[in-house]
Amino acid sequence: MSDLVPGTAVVIAPGVRRLVAPNPGMMTGPGTNTYLVGENEVAVIDPGPAIAAHLDAIQDQSPGPVRWILVTHTHPDHSPAAMPLAEKTGAELMGIPAPEGKVQDKTFKPDRRLGDGDLLETAEFVLRAVHTPGHASNHLCYRHEAQRMLFTGDHIMSGSTVVIDPPDGDMKHYLESLERLKDLGLASLAPGHGPVIDEPMEVVDWLINHRLKREARVIAAIEAHPDQTLWDLTPHVYEDVDKKLHRLASRSLLAHLLKLETEKRAVCDAGKWSLL
Numbered sequence: 381m382s383d384l385v386p387g388t389a390v391v392i393a394p395g396v397r398r399l400v401a402p403n404p405g406m407m408t409g410p411g412t413n414t415y416l417v418g419e420n421e422v423a424v425i426d427p428g429p430a431i432a433a434h435l436d437a438i439q440d441q442s443p444g445p446v447r448w449i450l451v452t453h454t455h456p457d458h459s460p461a462a463m464p465l466a467e468k469t470g471a472e473l474m475g476i477p478a479p480e481g482k483v484q485d486k487t488f489k490p491d492r493r494l495g496d497g498d499l500l501e502t503a504e505f506v507l508r509a510v511h512t513p514g515h516a517s518n519h520l521c522y523r524h525e526a527q528r529m530l531f532t533g534d535h536i537m538s539g540s541t542v543v544i545d546p547p548d549g550d551m552k553h554y555l556e557s558l559e560r561l562k563d564l565g566l567a568s569l570a571p572g573h574g575p576v577i578d579e580p581m582e583v584v585d586w587l588i589n590h591r592l593k594r595e596a597r598v599i600a601a602i603e604a605h606p607d608q609t610l611w612d613l614t615p616h617v618y619e620d621v622d623k624k625l626h627r628l629a630s631r632s633l634l635a636h637l638l639k640l641e642t643e644k645r646a647v648c649d650a651g652k653w654s655l656l
């Protein structure tokens with residue numbers, strides 16, 4: 381973990397560097413990871429927050445000129461540096477624009493809107509976009525084809541689970557997007573926060589299992605306490621979580637409940653939940 385400090389890029393694979401942004405915190409861990417891919421011409425994945433020192437560090441630490449900027453999603457810790465970096469470098473901006481919602485970086489305007497399977501092909505490397513809605517509806521992961529490394533943004537982060545905050549966050553889509561990773565033949569995951577993950581499938585399985593275990597607790601809680609509101613159900617489902625985090629946890633609970641509603645396993649009537 382000691383190299384997860386801002387300012388100095390660290391080589392994590394041939395032709396791949398990680399530069400941590402100076403925005404550590406509860407939601408960002410050691411800070412957002414910005415990745416620099418390539419040696420002669422560089423693609424920046426997730427330039428991070430628009431902090432002047434970080435923008436300078438990206439250019440200083442990049443081994444070659446920045447030609448492309450790819451964004452995994454438009455949360456404020458991942459994409460706001462994209463526009464200023466593009467202005468400084470003339471790089472092409474790639475990703476999916478921000479959806480509706482308050483916690484979205486609306487400044488991000490891609491030159492090239494990417495979809496699932498789209499490629500960035502350069503002389504040195506190929507990156508493939510993988511649409512992974514769930515944490516955010518416009519979330520893309522990027523697969524480094526030669527390294528079989530997936531840049532996961534906030535689809536998977538090291539050391540903790542990600543927030544699924546409806547309506548843009550969607551638990552059903554999230555689980556489907558985790559399942560998809562199993563078919564990509566991955567050797568490693570380079571997350572938006574924290575160190576590289578070298579056992580990708582173990583982590584994917586653990587995350588799916590973790591969410592399904594929580595879902596089972598949601599069902600058990602409604603069974604034991606039918607016709608309760610989201611807020612009343614929260615302590616029953618998250619007994620193991622500090623009360624200070626219950627407001628955040630209630631957003632995840634809502635995501636679970638909406639998944640069950642979509643699957644016709646639960647129903648909400650006048651704000652109160654029951655099983656079908």
Ligand SMILES: [Zn+2]
Nearest residue numbers: 453455515534
């Ligand atoms: Zn995010």
